[in-house]
Amino acid sequence: MPSPKAKNAGRRDGSPVLGSNFDFVSLTKPLNRSSPPHLLQRQGSDPTTARLRASESPSRRRGSGSSTGSASGQGPPEEDGIRLNPSLIGISLSSLLAIDLWLSKRLSVCACEDSSWGSARPLMKLIEVTGHGIPWLAGAAYSMYKSDSAAGQEVMLNLLMGLLLDLILVGAVKAVVRRRRPAHNQMDMFATFSVDRYSFPSGHATRAAMCGRFLLAHLVLAAPLRVLVLLWVGLVGLSRVLLGRHHVTDVLFGFWMGYCQYKLVEILWLSPETLQGLFRLSTL
Numbered sequence: 001m002p003s004p005k006a007k008n009a010g011r012r013d014g015s016p017v018l019g020s021n022f023d024f025v026s027l028t029k030p031l032n033r034s035s036p037p038h039l040l041q042r043q044g045s046d047p048t049t050a051r052l053r054a055s056e057s058p059s060r061r062r063g064s065g066s067s068t069g070s071a072s073g074q075g076p077p078e079e080d081g082i083r084l085n086p087s088l089i090g091i092s093l094s095s096l097l098a099i100d101l102w103l104s105k106r107l108s109v110c111a112c113e114d115s116s117w118g119s120a121r122p123l124m125k126l127i128e129v130t131g132h133g134i135p136w137l138a139g140a141a142y143s144m145y146k147s148d149s150a151a152g153q154e155v156m157l158n159l160l161m162g163l164l165l166d167l168i169l170v171g172a173v174k175a176v177v178r179r180r181r182p183a184h185n186q187m188d189m190f191a192t193f194s195v196d197r198y199s200f201p202s203g204h205a206t207r208a209a210m211c212g213r214f215l216l217a218h219l220v221l222a223a224p225l226r227v228l229v230l231l232w233v234g235l236v237g238l239s240r241v242l243l244g245r246h247h248v249t250d251v252l253f254g255f256w257m258g259y260c261q262y263k264l265v266e267i268l269w270l271s272p273e274t275l276q277g278l279f280r281l282s283t284l
């Protein structure tokens, strides 16, 4: 029987994991007060045991002894049977999140100067700056201003729009999901919004994926440079985990979200005609 402790299996850092909608225990009924006390104590005594028990298959748990069975010893009563039958999705999510927490912790080798790869931390922080919103926004605005062709200005304007969209969408998802950053993260990033105390998804990963697609589609044609762009996208994502800023799933979801955001930019693409129409509307 999954206990309330099992709900905290992925929260050693005390952080909520992906919001309560994804909690394993919430898919089951509350603990029956009539449960044998020894069972409660055993499950509550050790988070690891609780997690393992939570991921046991219903059939195995049903067969694991008389502690959950009826007084007559003829298997669990139907009510218990329902409680002991958490959905496969719940179990899969719990397991995925447990793996995510474990892997993210193992990979956070530049989380501080004393970490095993602490000497690489300055380099990782440099990569972090290359994916920050401010240099990208400033660079796109400057290039648009300096561009002497209408086509160049159009491309930069749409990059700017994509970057602003990215900030809004990532902020919204972070505010809804409210997943805390890993406990081992040092919050020493420059220029952050208040939602940036949340971890899911990684804004650097969404920006890198979106800008990477944008660069490949509109600005970078030479094969060696295209490889460099892809390498940069991967490095930005990897550095988020190595620095201990994010869990692995924050970055993977961020890549996917940034990839989709580029599609949105294409759909909303601002052409000179659209802009003229917008200006005309605003002067009416």
Ligand SMILES: CC(C)=CCC/C(C)=C/CC/C(C)=C/COP(=O)(O)O
Pocket (backbone or CB within 6 Å): 132, 133, 134, 137, 167, 189, 190, 191, 192, 193, 196, 198, 199, 201, 202, 203, 204, 205, 240, 245
């Ligand atoms: C003009 C304007 C609104 C600039 C804001 C740029 C800005 C402060 C972006 C935030 C970038 C940031 C620190 C994102 C957090 O990235 P994670 O990968 O840690 O989620």
